[in-house]
Amino acid sequence: MEQVLRDETSARAFVEGLTDAAGMLRLEALSAALINENQRQNLISRPSEAQMWVRHIADSAQLLRLVPRETPSRPWLDLGTGAGFPGLVIAALRPEWKIVLVESRARRVEWLEHMVRELDLGNCRVEGRRLELVEPFKASVISARAFAPLEKLLSLSAPFSTKATTYLLPKGRSAAQELQAMPRKIRGMFHVEQSLTDEEAGIIVSK
Numbered sequence: 001m002e003q004v005l006r007d008e009t010s011a012r013a014f015v016e017g018l019t020d021a022a023g024m025l026r027l028e029a030l031s032a033a034l035i036n037e038n039q040r041q042n043l044i045s046r047p048s049e050a051q052m053w054v055r056h057i058a059d060s061a062q063l064l065r066l067v068p069r070e071t072p073s074r075p076w077l078d079l080g081t082g083a084g085f086p087g088l089v090i091a092a093l094r095p096e097w098k099i100v101l102v103e104s105r106a107r108r109v110e111w112l113e114h115m116v117r118e119l120d121l122g123n124c125r126v127e128g129r130r131l132e133l134v135e136p137f138k139a140s141v142i143s144a145r146a147f148a149p150l151e152k153l154l155s156l157s158a159p160f161s162t163k164a165t166t167y168l169l170p171k172g173r174s175a176a177q178e179l180q181a182m183p184r185k186i187r188g189m190f191h192v193e194q195s196l197t198d199e200e201a202g203i204i205v206s207k
């Protein structure tokens, strides 16, 4: 098994390897603002504030290992971005990529829009509505962490996917089980990658 990022120092070093100094500054700013905003609205669990890099930032950033380094030809769509994971972290690491964050809760939408402006992420757009109401477009990547059960996720996101779309779905410790419970045809379209931030967690990946 690969390295597991057990502490904040190793998680930060891992993310450093994926970006440049400006990217790290954006993530530091995101982390500080998020801890501040978490006093006003419940964005992340309080205990996870002290493990921001392992639990949230590196956990999101690791998805970049699963896609090509080149700018995708179509947008990266993140479903149910919430506090910003994983989509806002990807946008902070790859500001030249087109990223669309979908989030329905008004205060979270405000927060995401605020951070997109603060971090000057001109290629990142927030769709502040339910996914069901978003005008469909074809995405290169569809990511979602803790958004919906796999079957529902696939049906809600179908209008945004093509045969070439890569799904990246951090599913925690239920990944293998959730995939196993799917009909064989769907099972065959995905596999589970080991998460670098939790040795028992998996990421459901298409193709």
Ligand SMILES: C[S@@+](CC[C@H](N)C(=O)[O-])C[C@H]1O[C@@H](n2cnc3c(N)ncnc32)[C@H](O)[C@@H]1O
Residues within 6 Å of the ligand: 079, 080, 081, 082, 083, 084, 085, 086, 102, 103, 104, 105, 108, 129, 130, 131, 132, 144, 145, 146, 147
């Ligand atoms: C459990 S949170 C996860 C947030 C974030 N992805 C993370 O892992 O930290 C799920 C988020 O999805 C949003 N959500 C749920 N159903 C949605 C829908 N149909 N359209 C858009 N957003 C939705 C919720 O408002 C919530 O912020």
